Amino acid sequence: MAQAPTATSPEKLQTLLSKRGKDLPGPRVGDPRKSAELISFYAGFPDPASLPAREVADATVRAMEKDGSWALQYGNSTGYQGLVDVLLAKLKRDQGIDARRENVLITAGGSQALALVLDAFVDWDDTIITEAPTWMGAVRAFKNVGAQPVSIPVDEQGTDVEALERELVRLQGEGIRPKLIYVISNFQNPSGISTTRERRERIAALAQEYGTLVLEDDAYYDLRYGGEFISPIYTLDDSGSTMYLGTFSKVMGAGMRLGWLIAPPEIIQKLAVLKIDGGTNVFGSHVAAEWVPDHLIAHVERLKGIYRHRRDLMLEALERHMPEGTTWTKPDGGFFIWVTFPDGVDTTRMLPQARERGVEFLPGSACYMNGEGGNALRLSFSFASDDQIDPGIRVIGEIAKGELLESGTP
Amino acid sequence: MAQAPTATSPEKLQTLLSKRGKDLPGPRVGDPRKSAELISFYAGFPDPASLPAREVADATVRAMEKDGSWALQYGNSTGYQGLVDVLLAKLKRDQGIDARRENVLITAGGSQALALVLDAFVDWDDTIITEAPTWMGAVRAFKNVGAQPVSIPVDEQGTDVEALERELVRLQGEGIRPKLIYVISNFQNPSGISTTRERRERIAALAQEYGTLVLEDDAYYDLRYGGEFISPIYTLDDSGSTMYLGTFSKVMGAGMRLGWLIAPPEIIQKLAVLKIDGGTNVFGSHVAAEWVPDHLIAHVERLKGIYRHRRDLMLEALERHMPEGTTWTKPDGGFFIWVTFPDGVDTTRMLPQARERGVEFLPGSACYMNGEGGNALRLSFSFASDDQIDPGIRVIGEIAKGELLESGTP
Numbered sequence: 021m022a023q024a025p026t027a028t029s030p031e032k033l034q035t036l037l038s039k040r041g042k043d044l045p046g047p048r049v050g051d052p053r054k055s056a057e058l059i060s061f062y063a064g065f066p067d068p069a070s071l072p073a074r075e076v077a078d079a080t081v082r083a084m085e086k087d088g089s090w091a092l093q094y095g096n097s098t099g100y101q102g103l104v105d106v107l108l109a110k111l112k113r114d115q116g117i118d119a120r121r122e123n124v125l126i127t128a129g130g131s132q133a134l135a136l137v138l139d140a141f142v143d144w145d146d147t148i149i150t151e152a153p154t155w156m157g158a159v160r161a162f163k164n165v166g167a168q169p170v171s172i173p174v175d176e177q178g179t180d181v182e183a184l185e186r187e188l189v190r191l192q193g194e195g196i197r198p199k200l201i202y203v204i205s206n207f208q209n210p211s212g213i214s215t216t217r218e219r220r221e222r223i224a225a226l227a228q229e230y231g232t233l234v235l236e237d238d239a240y241y242d243l244r245y246g247g248e249f250i251s252p253i254y255t256l257d258d259s260g261s262t263m264y265l266g267t268f269s270k271v272m273g274a275g276m277r278l279g280w281l282i283a284p285p286e287i288i289q290k291l292a293v294l295k296i297d298g299g300t301n302v303f304g305s306h307v308a309a310e311w312v313p314d315h316l317i318a319h320v321e322r323l324k325g326i327y328r329h330r331r332d333l334m335l336e337a338l339e340r341h342m343p344e345g346t347t348w349t350k351p352d353g354g355f356f357i358w359v360t361f362p363d364g365v366d367t368t369r370m371l372p373q374a375r376e377r378g379v380e381f382l383p384g385s386a387c388y389m390n391g392e393g394g395n396a397l398r399l400s401f402s403f404a405s406d407d408q409i410d411p412g413i414r415v416i417g418e419i420a421k422g423e424l425l426e427s428g429t430p
Numbered sequence: 431m432a433q434a435p436t437a438t439s440p441e442k443l444q445t446l447l448s449k450r451g452k453d454l455p456g457p458r459v460g461d462p463r464k465s466a467e468l469i470s471f472y473a474g475f476p477d478p479a480s481l482p483a484r485e486v487a488d489a490t491v492r493a494m495e496k497d498g499s500w501a502l503q504y505g506n507s508t509g510y511q512g513l514v515d516v517l518l519a520k521l522k523r524d525q526g527i528d529a530r531r532e533n534v535l536i537t538a539g540g541s542q543a544l545a546l547v548l549d550a551f552v553d554w555d556d557t558i559i560t561e562a563p564t565w566m567g568a569v570r571a572f573k574n575v576g577a578q579p580v581s582i583p584v585d586e587q588g589t590d591v592e593a594l595e596r597e598l599v600r601l602q603g604e605g606i607r608p609k610l611i612y613v614i615s616n617f618q619n620p621s622g623i624s625t626t627r628e629r630r631e632r633i634a635a636l637a638q639e640y641g642t643l644v645l646e647d648d649a650y651y652d653l654r655y656g657g658e659f660i661s662p663i664y665t666l667d668d669s670g671s672t673m674y675l676g677t678f679s680k681v682m683g684a685g686m687r688l689g690w691l692i693a694p695p696e697i698i699q700k701l702a703v704l705k706i707d708g709g710t711n712v713f714g715s716h717v718a719a720e721w722v723p724d725h726l727i728a729h730v731e732r733l734k735g736i737y738r739h740r741r742d743l744m745l746e747a748l749e750r751h752m753p754e755g756t757t758w759t760k761p762d763g764g765f766f767i768w769v770t771f772p773d774g775v776d777t778t779r780m781l782p783q784a785r786e787r788g789v790e791f792l793p794g795s796a797c798y799m800n801g802e803g804g805n806a807l808r809l810s811f812s813f814a815s816d817d818q819i820d821p822g823i824r825v826i827g828e829i830a831k832g833e834l835l836e837s838g839t840p
Binding site: 035074095096135293 | 446451479487549550553607641643682708
């Protein structure tokens with residue numbers, strides 16, 4: 021009667037799977053515990069040593085004393101009101117976003133917000149517009165729902181709005197209305213580049229003009245180490261065309277799995293009906309609502325010190341160790357540096373060599389819908405410790421030099 | 431620059447929405463804080479007074495001391511291994527399920543498991559088989575993904591397996607392979623009825639014979655107040671056709687949002703790739719992994735005492751207050767009693783009258799895909815306090831009697 025793991029025949033499974041379920045890539049590699057065994061520049065994992073475990077334990081004790089039986093109960097579909105109010109105050113103070121409760125959906129990290137937006141707007145084969153490169157989680161999510169991507173390059177000023185306009189004109193000519201434009205406005209994942217204010221205004225105007233929506237992913241807004249804050253597209257758009265996605269993952273703890281979407285109430289209502297989940301992490305929401313008002317500002321200041329230093333260490337190490345002809349971005353914030361090697365270097369082939377030597381990074385092709393980016397890679401400076409950065413970058417430089425020698429491009 | 435809530439034009443929104451996003455019902459009503467203002471028999475919310483707030487606070491302090499920086503970090507896509515192991519031990523001890531790590535997916539409540547299974551197997555207009563009545567969350571989830579439901583009645587022995595076989599034969603004749611059979615084997619939501627062991631064996635055999643899968647929802651397994659435990663379908667199926675869904679919502683706290691799916695590894699791998707969410711509630715998972723081994727058994731015993739008593743109070747109150755010709759189920763466990771009134775009673779029309787008098791229940795039609803169940807309602811005995819039960823049932827009885835008088839069926 022007791023049951024060992026059973027197997028369904030591959031033929032039966034293939035017959036039953038949906039379009040979403042078929043032809044999926046292998047299991048996702050993102051597991052911080054595995055990354056911790058290496059010098060890992062692979063993922064946007066927060067610095068482990070800075071995670072506020074003690075403060076969160078204290079906040080939990082307070083939250084449970086105050087309101088424990090509600091924290092352990094089902095929630096409503098838009099989110100715990102106590103956390104919504106804390107978030108609204110933070111967004112007004114830091115982002116200049118003046119939203120109301122009906123504009124907010126609390127989600128299981130930014131990724132659930134993205135998934136819900138795709139469910140609500142994208143049918144199989146629908147067209148979406150995305151920056152290229154972009155966040156590999158978005159690449160996966162777009163593929164999962166069968167979206168047809170139109171890629172917009174990112175240059176040193178961010179989203180290339182001229183290319184965006186060209187593509188919108190072209191699509192309009194073909195009778196295709198793209199469902200949304202996905203952009204990461206600050207310290208873009210993976211390029212590290214921030215889109216200028218002028219371009220942000222243009223993105224909002226183009227979305228309005230061409231009857232589509234902007235999904236602005238701003239996971240890194242608070243983590244700025246240089247330059248001036250730039251207003252989110254959401255605040256530059258008076259047409260209700262922008263949805264603003266954020267998260268507590270980078271500034272409190274990714275393990276809380278708490279993110280949000282700010283959008284017009286009609287959109288929030290739609291998403292809340294699709295979101296049949298008994299409420300987003302009600303327990304964690306009560307804890308965050310207790311932690312954020314007391315600790316967020318000071319914690320972000322501490323994080324900025326840690327990450328600014330790591331960014332600088334990594335930029336210095338790149339200067340020291342990269343082969344000639346290599347370029348990289350110099351981000352004003354966030355977690356990522358984008359490295360481009362001379363032609364002939366294949367970063368996907370470099371990865372197993374690096375892992376063998378105890379180092380990992382993200383090959384650039386994971387950040388493109390179409391497999392471009394073969395000679396690029398993304399480095400995250402958030403997770404590896406200060407003293408791992410130089411040795412890790414040295415290994416990558418040595419492997420790249422080896423690849424260049426082999427390809428005859430010294 | 432600061433932004434009031436903006437609105438997208440309804441026309442634009444309608445043009446952009448996907449099939450999933452169009453024609454959704456209004457926002458879901460399930461909000462326990464609103465229900466708490468009434469005598470609420472509406473939802474399967476756990477008893478508020480029994481939620482172990484203090485124990486969970488203590489478990490959090492211990493979990494954060496032990497492993498705080500991992501609890502606040504991203505997780506992997508299948509779940510925190512510490513919780514997986516605790517769950518495997520519990521399933522073996524209580525359910526007789528002998529699974530391994532590769533059979534487990536930790537999810538944000540049972541509802542995320544259901545949503546992932548639908549994403550992986552159901553394309554728009556695909557056929558699924560479901561009990562009728564069934565859980566209203568499943569009704570919503572099936573509608574959201576455009577599933578074509580085939581309804582199987584539930585009688586006093588559970589799923590009507592003869593009807594199931596008839597429908598499978600009919601579908602086969604039409605060249606339609608149903609993607610899955612959704613059943614709630616214990617104390618079915620909403621009927622309260624448990625499917626017999628013989629019928630469970632038949633369901634597993636039929637799924638195998640007709641090349642489809644069973645999704646067995648067993649959210650209430652532990653909460654049995656009478657009768658003998660019956661083995662889950664999962665343990666009666668040696669063909670790998672069954673996926674087993676459960677949750678900590680009813681036995682620890684719904685606010686933890688922790689559920690699971692047990693299934694063949696090939697299916698778990700597919701779902702893990704679709705599940706782009708940075709890991710399920712990593713913080714809550716660490717807390718649950720700390721709480722469950724110390725407290726689950728004693729807590730379930732305490733809950734069984736509370737809920738058994740409430741069930742008995744409600745059954746007695748029904749005897750006292752229901753109009754002649756009314757029938758109701760007598761569940762051996764779970765949270766629900768299903769009440770069927772004589773023809774002429776419309777429970778959807780009764781609900782606003784009941785709310786006006788401070789009482790709420792779930793109209794039966796919410797539990798059917800096709801709006802049947804108009805003269806039935808679901809009562810939950812989990813959320814209202816002992817002393818609210820008799821007065822609440824009396825109000826419902828009075829309203830039903832009024833309806834019968836009006837319809838001329840005294």
